[in-house]
Amino acid sequence: MLMSDPSDITKTHHKYFDDQFEDEEVLFVFRKHPIVMRKGIILWAVAILIGPLYTLSLTVLYRNDPTKYPSPGYFLMSLILSLILSLILFFPFWIGWYFSLFIVTDQRFIQITQKGLFHRAVADISLPQIQSVNYEIAGFQETLLGFGTIKMQTYVGDLTIHEVHHPSKIQKKILNILREEGVTVNPYQVANHQLINHQDEET
Numbered sequence: 338m339l340m341s342d343p344s345d346i347t348k349t350h351h352k353y354f355d356d357q358f359e360d361e362e363v364l365f366v367f368r369k370h371p372i373v374m375r376k377g378i379i380l381w382a383v384a385i386l387i388g389p390l391y392t393l394s395l396t397v398l399y400r401n402d403p404t405k406y407p408s409p410g411y412f413l414m415s416l417i418l419s420l421i422l423s424l425i426l427f428f429p430f431w432i433g434w435y436f437s438l439f440i441v442t443d444q445r446f447i448q449i450t451q452k453g454l455f456h457r458a459v460a461d462i463s464l465p466q467i468q469s470v471n472y473e474i475a476g477f478q479e480t481l482l483g484f485g486t487i488k489m490q491t492y493v494g495d496l497t498i499h500e501v502h503h504p505s506k507i508q509k510k511i512l513n514i515l516r517e518e519g520v521t522v523n524p525y526q527v528a529n530h531q532l533i534n535h536q537d538e539e540t
Contacts (some may be wrong), residue, residue: 354440354449356459364514365441370502377430379444381417386421388415394529429453440500441514446489464520466492470511472504487511 353363392412399405407415436451447461467489474485485504490494501507515521 354438354447356447357442357459358444361445362443363440365510367439367507367510368502369437369498369500370482371434371499372482372484372485373500374427374430374434380430382427383428383495385419387422388412388417388419390416441511443463448496448513460495462491462496464515464518467515467520468492470508470515472501472508503522 353366357363389412391413392407395405395407432454433451436449436457438447438449440447440449441464443464445461445463446467447459450458450460452458469490471488471490472485473488474480479485484500484502487498487501487504487507489498
């Protein structure tokens with residue numbers, strides 16, 4: 338897990354994550370767009386309505402017998418229980434989003450993937466292995482909400498990161514870091530790669 342809030346990261350040699358090398362400097366940290374929590378948000382919204390809807394159904398059921406109407410205290414208790422249930426259901430999705438990070442250091446690009454409470458995977462690639470960094474925003478939803486896809490071509494294969502918040506800014510920041518660290522991309526190879534992909538899509 339991170340040892341500090343990524344927003345407070347400055348160019349120091351303090352350790353901000355468990356696998357950081359002693360001589361490694363964290364330069365940039367970003368997450369995916371909160372849209373990745375959409376399933377959790379739907380579950381949260383449904384769960385928070387369970388108590389009030391149940392109370393309302395009792396009111397309709399006993400509409401001819403006011404003595405059996407749910408009391409205000411009963412409604413409040415059902416609302417509180419629904420809120421607790423909704424937070425419990427939403428929590429694993431928030432954990433997965435908050436602790437899934439992409440970290441750029443002066444040596445590596447690191448992907449930390451957190452799924453729920455008990456599954457964590459870490460993958461990294463050295464900066465000199467990165468050949469190109471591109472982004473794509475496709476469709477109305479991505480344009481409206483400001484997220485897209487980062488496509489990174491490396492010597493060991495392509496890395497695609499979906500649902501990235503402000504992908505154009507992320508791409509620019511990564512390219513600036515690569516330039517500052519003396520890593521250059523091959524523009525001809527990038528152009529050929531994109532042309533091949535375009536021809537594949539047409540066929």
